[in-house]
Amino acid sequence: MPSIIEIDHLTKRYDSGTHALDDVTLDIREGEILALLGPNGAGKTTLISIICGQVRSTGGTVRVGGHDIASDWRAARKLIGLVPQEIALEPFEKVIDCVRFTRGLYGCPPDEAYVEELLRSLALWDKRDARTRELSGGMKRRVLIAKALSHRPKVLFLDEPTAGVDVALRREMWEVVGRLRESGVTIILTTHYLEEAEQMADRVGVINRGKLLLVKPKAELMGEFSRKHLRIELSEPLAALPGPLAGQGITLSGDGRHLGFDYDISAERTGIARLLSQLAEQGIAVRDLETKQSSLEEVFMSLVEDER
Amino acid sequence: MNFRAIRTIYLHEMSRFFRTIWQSLASPVLSTVLYFVVFGAAIGGRIQSVEGVAYGAFIVPGLMMLTILQQSVSNASFGIFFPKFSGTVYEFLVAPTGWIEVTAGFVGAAASKAILIAAVILLTSFFFVGVHIAHPLWMLGFLVLTSVSFSLLGFILGLWAKNFEQLQIVPMMVITPLVFLGGAFYSASMLPPFWEGVARLNPVLYLISGFRWSFFDIADVPVKVSLVAVGIMLLICLGLIRWIFATGWRLRE
Numbered sequence: 001m002p003s004i005i006e007i008d009h010l011t012k013r014y015d016s017g018t019h020a021l022d023d024v025t026l027d028i029r030e031g032e033i034l035a036l037l038g039p040n041g042a043g044k045t046t047l048i049s050i051i052c053g054q055v056r057s058t059g060g061t062v063r064v065g066g067h068d069i070a071s072d073w074r075a076a077r078k079l080i081g082l083v084p085q086e087i088a089l090e091p092f093e094k095v096i097d098c099v100r101f102t103r104g105l106y107g108c109p110p111d112e113a114y115v116e117e118l119l120r121s122l123a124l125w126d127k128r129d130a131r132t133r134e135l136s137g138g139m140k141r142r143v144l145i146a147k148a149l150s151h152r153p154k155v156l157f158l159d160e161p162t163a164g165v166d167v168a169l170r171r172e173m174w175e176v177v178g179r180l181r182e183s184g185v186t187i188i189l190t191t192h193y194l195e196e197a198e199q200m201a202d203r204v205g206v207i208n209r210g211k212l213l214l215v216k217p218k219a220e221l222m223g224e225f226s227r228k229h230l231r232i233e234l235s236e237p238l239a240a241l242p243g244p245l246a247g248q249g250i251t252l253s254g255d256g257r258h259l260g261f262d263y264d265i266s267a268e269r270t271g272i273a274r275l276l277s278q279l280a281e282q283g284i285a286v287r288d289l290e291t292k293q294s295s296l297e298e299v300f301m302s303l304v305e306d307e308r
Numbered sequence: 309m310n311f312r313a314i315r316t317i318y319l320h321e322m323s324r325f326f327r328t329i330w331q332s333l334a335s336p337v338l339s340t341v342l343y344f345v346v347f348g349a350a351i352g353g354r355i356q357s358v359e360g361v362a363y364g365a366f367i368v369p370g371l372m373m374l375t376i377l378q379q380s381v382s383n384a385s386f387g388i389f390f391p392k393f394s395g396t397v398y399e400f401l402v403a404p405t406g407w408i409e410v411t412a413g414f415v416g417a418a419a420s421k422a423i424l425i426a427a428v429i430l431l432t433s434f435f436f437v438g439v440h441i442a443h444p445l446w447m448l449g450f451l452v453l454t455s456v457s458f459s460l461l462g463f464i465l466g467l468w469a470k471n472f473e474q475l476q477i478v479p480m481m482v483i484t485p486l487v488f489l490g491g492a493f494y495s496a497s498m499l500p501p502f503w504e505g506v507a508r509l510n511p512v513l514y515l516i517s518g519f520r521w522s523f524f525d526i527a528d529v530p531v532k533v534s535l536v537a538v539g540i541m542l543l544i545c546l547g548l549i550r551w552i553f554a555t556g557w558r559l560r561e
Contacts, residue, residue: 052402054560074310074404082402088395104316105403147399 001029004065004079004155004186005051011059012046012210020046022210024060030154033177033187034215035201037194043210044190045085048157052082065154078106081148085159087140091133095124095143098132099150106151115150122146122176138169145176149185156180158189162196174199206303213303229292230272232259235285242282250275313405317413318420321387325421332421333428336375340429343371344436347493358495359526364437369520370492371433372426373454377487377512379425380455381479384418384462389469392559401560407553411463411546418459423451439523446531447522453538454515458483460545467549467558486512491520496528511537 005028012021021043028034036044049055051062053073062069067076089098099115119125122142127135132143141161148156158177162170170193177200180187191197197204198218205215214221237256248271251260259279263270279286325332348364355363391397400410433439441447469475490512496504507513508529518534521527527534552559 054398054401056556077402077404080402082398084395084398086395088398090390090394090396101316101320102399102403105310105313105399105405107310107312107404109312 001031003027004030005188006063007047007051007060008062009060010047010050010057010062012043012050012055013058019210021050021057024207024210024212026205026212026215028155028186028188029203030186031181031184032202033181033189033200034203034205035197035218036188036190036205036207037192037197038190038207039192042207044207045159046210047207048082048159048188048190052080052157053077078151079154081151081153081156083141083144083148083156083158083161085163087137087144089132089140089143092131094129094131095119095135095146096128098143099146102147103150108151114152118146118149121179138172141169141173142176145180149180153185155186155188158187160190160192162191162193170196208303227262228265230261230263230275231290231292232261232279232286233257233288233290234259235287238284242284244278244282245275248275310403310405310409313403313409314412314416317410318417321383321414321417322420325383325417333425336379336425337428337432340371340375340432341436343367344433348436358498359524361524361526362437365439366495366520366524367493368430368433368437368439369523370487370516372429372451373490373512373516373519374484374487374492375429376422376426376451376455377458377483377515378479379422380418380458381462381465381483383421384415384459385466385469385475385479387414387418388463388466389472389475392466393472397559407550410553411460411549415456415459415463418462419452419455422455422459426451426455441523442525443522447519450515450519450522450534450538453535453542454519457538457542457545460542460549464545464548464552467552470558486510487516491516491528495526511541514538 005026007024007026007028010021010024011019013019024043024047036047038044046055050057051064051069053069062076064076065079067073067079069076093101096115096119099118100110103111103115116125119128122145124139124142124146127139132140135143145156145158161177162173174196177187177189181200187200189196189200201218203215204218204221206213234257238252239256241250241252241259245259249262252258253260261271261275263272276286344364344367347367351363357363358366388397391400430439465478466475489507490510491507496507496513496517499507514529514534514537517528518531518538521531521534551557
């Protein structure tokens with residue numbers, strides 16, 4: 001897939017000396033969903049803000065659809081839609097007028113058919129004449145998405161789209177993003193909810209302290225870094241862990257019925273075979289085995305820990 | 309240039325004005341009627357004329373100027389402050405719109421509202437006094453230039469203000485005193501020489517003088533000086549706005 005956004009050695013240093021972005025280079029491909037993961041203050045919002053024009057960089061270049069965001073900013077910005085982290089809407093404005101206003105700001109002629117299609121796709125058509133202050137939190141977020149899509153951008157930035165929202169609303173947002181992906185819009189979302197990246201992204205970028213630590217396809221990333229947890233159910237409970245099993249990272253549950261063991265699936269020797277033979281040697285009968293894939297959260301924590 | 313963005317901002321701002329058209333017009337018209345009753349009928353009855361013009365008519369340009377300055381500043385400052393307050397100002401920064409388009413939209417709307425209200429005041433004054441306009445085109449020119457210049461000033465104020473209190477304080481503490489001391493209700497030549505000298509330091513005196521000249525052909529200062537004064541103010545305000553957008557001061561914080 002061709003690149004829609006090319007970020008080259010992007011740097012942002014504030015007057016205070018803080019390095020918000022440190023030599024970030026990244027290509028974003030057309031039609032993909034890229035999740036930028038990172039803790040608070042990692043530089044995710046700064047990166048988005050620079051690409052969208054809210055913040056100026058102190059070094060490096062960004063091209064959107066081949067247009068430099070500094071020298072050819074009008075053409076670059078026409079290709080971008082931004083859904084900000086905070087809900088920012090004029091409270092007394094009607095939903096449909098909000099969308100028309102943004103469309104006008106982008107220099108697009110009125111297109112009522114498209115506005116209707118957009119509002120219907122986001123389940124807002126019935127609320128088109130409602131004032132934005134009358135809407136629920138989920139509807140307000142959808143209005144922000146409608147505004148961001150009002151000029152048919154090729155790239156949509158979602159800055160923490162589900163920050164501070166309940167579980168039901170988060171799932172609703174995931175559905176909306178899923179439908180947008182089908183329409184061919186490139187989506188870049190920032191989040192510190194790893195579950196969100198796991199659910200939606202094609203590729204995941206991990207950013208911390210202004211540095212882009214890596215960008216990889218989600219599956220590859222999880223495959224490379226993931227660990228698994230082996231849970232062994234015993235036929236008879238144990239009072240304590242037998243001596244030969246101690247010091248190998250094996251844990252015994254409080255009721256003595258389960259043993260736990262973490263292992264790296266990419267390692268040449270996982271240690272499972274040795275553990276099972278040790279159990280047999282000790283005469284400990286195994287009733288059942290269960291393995292669990294570690295989450296992206298653990299992958300992420302492992303990367304950020306390495307950075308420290 | 310993104311002309312459609314200018315039109316969008318302009319119409320959006322004007323729609324706010326027309327949504328509350330009666331409040332927008334009733335308040336200045338009521339104030340003007342009160343000024344005519346107090347200064348025109350009650351006090352003006354004891355003043356024969358000022359430089360050959362009946363006092364009731366003499367104060368019409370000053371009253372119009374008072375309204376234009378107050379309305380221009382408050383409309384433009386509120387217009388840009390409200391998106392800052394509600395957080396929607398980000399839209400102007402991420403859209404393909406430069407400082408010229410954003411300023412033209414907000415300032416154009418603020419100036420239009422001020423001119424509309426000034427026109428209503430002029431119409432109201434016809435019910436109280438006979439007003440003859442000596443130079444109608446110049447009058448219109450001064451009206452537009454002044455409302456645009458002070459809308460630019462209001463726009464700067466709205467960009468600067470961090471809260472509603474700051475938004476109110478400049479019109480209340482600076483604009484109104486300058487208009488009252490700038491000869492809205494008297495000619496600077498009526499003052500003692502020392503105070504006349506002080507009054508000439510007030511930039512609003514030049515606006516009111518030029519505007520009054522367009523009505524009655526009489527002025528405290530030459531009309532060219534008035535024009536230059538408005539022109540300088542306009543250029544300074546434009547320069548400041550350009551600087552604010554270039555640096556992001558109070559806009560990208």
